[in-house]
Amino acid sequence: MKQAQVPAVLESVLHEIPGIQITPKEGSRVRVDVAPGALPAILELLKGQLGFMHLSAISCIDWPQTDEFELVYTVWSHEQKMTVSAHVTIPRDPGEYVSVYDIHTPAGFFERDIHEMFGVRFDGSPNLRKFILTSWNGPPPMLKSFDTLAYVEETFQWVDYRPEWLRDIEAKGGGIDSEGEGAPS
Amino acid sequence: MRPQNYRPVAHPPSHEYELYFGPNHPGIEGNYAIRVRLKGDVIQEAIADGGYLHRGFEKIMESRLWIQNVALVPRICVPDPVPMEDSYARSVEALGGLEVPERAQWIRVLMLEVSRICAHLFTFGGNAATIGLYTNMFWGVSMRDLFLDIFEEITGARIYHMYITPGGVRRDLPPGILDKLSAVIDELERRAPEFDDLFFDSTVVMNRAAGCGTMTQEQALSWGVTGPNLRACGLPFDLRRDDPYLVYPELDFDIPTETAGDALARMRVRKAEVQQSIRILRQVIARLPSVKGPIRCPLPNPLAWNVPAGEAYARAESSKGELGFFVVSNGGDKPWRVHVRGPSQMHAVQVLENLLTGARIEDIAQIMFSLDACPPEVDR
16 A cells, blocks of 8 residues: 655644654545644644544544553545544543534534443533433443453343244234233333 | 422423434334424424444454455445445455455446445435325336346345455456446436436425525534535535545546535435436446456455554445444454444434424425435444
């Protein structure tokens, strides 16, 4: 794969930020590694000065080896035709970070999703209510420590299939559970 | 006398009521729900409620080999599965440093554009059905079936093709398929005026879709809207042109736009996009026979393939907008993390909630369909 140069326009805007590391990646994407405290300012700078106004995604990666979460903010500029992924790492405990909803409205969805799936709390995010896992009370399932197979083994019982089941169901008048919890009131 | 511990229960004003719209409702796209609070027939507040199609794709992909995930990714979005396969494959290729042979790139473009036409035909039908025009659905699905026949002949499957793999495509095109495809797109063009009569020239559509679910370009940009929904607001943003992939730079096509930003404009953009996809397919059909060579680059043993550590973000312009795969490898034989960014994550949640507020109850289904929101992309 061909590796691109760091675009001069990006370097000129970001070079003053201390500790920043800029790496060209595949295609038009540039990776920027920043300190957690500097990220909102960088997103603001990119949006204001270079037109990075489209937030494509916020992705979260769980790194139990270092006890950290990596958050990746992928933004696109319609003017520069360029993608920047800004990477920050935060400690898993307490797993808290700031919301960037005031800079990019779509962050609301991604932060809610990450909160639900990884348990990261975003301070200032407008809505961290459950969305997908509304009746789930277990740990955030996208954590590496959550083992889906072990959960299934512990929660459900393996039962061999018996063809008589179908006959039992038919005898009761079809697939409608008329006695259990799902019975129509 | 009231007891001392009496506390009046807070009721909403009697002229307001709540309605749970979905998840099994003929006017909703897929298994999805919207909780709406209404005053009369005007929506005061809408809250999207997803999760009915959550199958934990991102989690499962972490426990499957890189190559096994080829079978999983198309299942994320039923109406438009090919961009899923392509984006996943390109993200793995970026990580593994694989160069896709030119012939495979042309075949992928063929698959992507046929998938786009299929998805748009579906959306026309769905959108028409929300305002009482059911014939479009039947015609659209029957036309789409002819394209599914093409898919079946190329890949062996009609919907979930599992055809695009990291490094290229699974097998070469069968003989005579380009002529068959050519005949199907001729048939689509022949029938296009009938679709116009039925839909775009219909008084019902003009009265119901014009001015419905309108957003400005500024709103669309701040809400993260992409794809035809954004182009219906006047911005000609298309990843095939702006952040090109595969052989799109070699193809001649226009980016259709509209300015009204309403349901009608969104459907008009899709109609024009079908015409552009036909234009692209004609170029692919003309070019493919002269592009010789392999259809896949040499791959390591896929059952023991350790993809180099790193991260990649590959995205495609799907029929709905920006579809991205953010994939992280720790150098192992399985992905460490896969994040799927579907365009409907914006369109079906924040955008839908915003557009529904102030709309009327009879327009809920139409607004959702006109956004072409795909719930399985949201739930993953």
